[in-house]
Amino acid sequence: MAASVIFLGAPGAGKGTQAQILRQEFGYHQISTGDLLRENIKRGTPTGKVAERFMKRGELVPDEVIVAMVRDALPADRAKPVIFDGFPRTIPQAQALDAMLKEQGHNLPRVVSFCIDLREAGERMLVRGREDDAAETIKRRFEVFEEHKREIETYYNNPSSGRFVEIDASQPVEAVTRQLLRALELVAP
Numbered sequence: 001m002a003a004s005v006i007f008l009g010a011p012g013a014g015k016g017t018q019a020q021i022l023r024q025e026f027g028y029h030q031i032s033t034g035d036l037l038r039e040n041i042k043r044g045t046p047t048g049k050v051a052e053r054f055m056k057r058g059e060l061v062p063d064e065v066i067v068a069m070v071r072d073a074l075p076a077d078r079a080k081p082v083i084f085d086g087f088p089r090t091i092p093q094a095q096a097l098d099a100m101l102k103e104q105g106h107n108l109p110r111v112v113s114f115c116i117d118l119r120e121a122g123e124r125m126l127v128r129g130r131e132d133d134a135a136e137t138i139k140r141r142f143e144v145f146e147e148h149k150r151e152i153e154t155y156y157n158n159p160s161s162g163r164f165v166e167i168d169a170s171q172p173v174e175a176v177t178r179q180l181l182r183a184l185e186l187v188a189p
């Protein structure tokens with residue numbers, strides 16, 4: 001059974017695209033907090049109403065809201081490996097995830113960091129053209145990413161854990177998938 005995996009990386013690094021590939025090809029359950037929030041906004045739920053105010057400005061949605069949403073999204077089949085895409089983004093979220101996984105008897109997740117030049121990621125986002133991808137919001141989202149990047153990477157890049165891998169996310173989709181599959185040991189090196 002494959003281990004669950006956390007995708008870290010800037011907005012526009014291609015985490016969502018790769019998560020979708022792993023879900024379709026390898027049966028992972030995908031939890032993308034950005035997608036879940038956008039669904040909540042569309043459905044007009046209380047979570048969506050709170051989240052919208054923060055997302056419009058490119059700020060992080062409060063940890064309690066995110067953690068409750070992720071808890072609800074965990075698969076009923078506890079043996080199913082999960083891809084966490086865009087979560088955790090803060091230390092309290094990482095701690096909450098550790099506790100949730102432990103509670104459910106999961107092994108430690110793998111952590112894959114998608115490395116990309118921020119200018120290149122910004123260009124990808126402009127091409128993608130999502131509603132919260134307006135130029136000013138993108139700028140703030142990158143600032144927020146930079147503010148939290150070091151602490152979250154330090155949290156996971158622990159030499160004794162051996163579960164942290166960096167991949168070059170600037171490459172074309174297929175090449176990133178190949179790196180990812182090797183990193184997750186889903187194919188031979």
Ligand code: AMP
Binds near residue numbers: 061
């Ligand atoms: P994403 O699609 O992952 O880039 O997320 C879009 C927006 O949703 C972010 O700019 C945040 O406002 C919000 N968001 C997504 N995931 C999180 C998270 N783990 N913690 C806080 N806010 C989040």
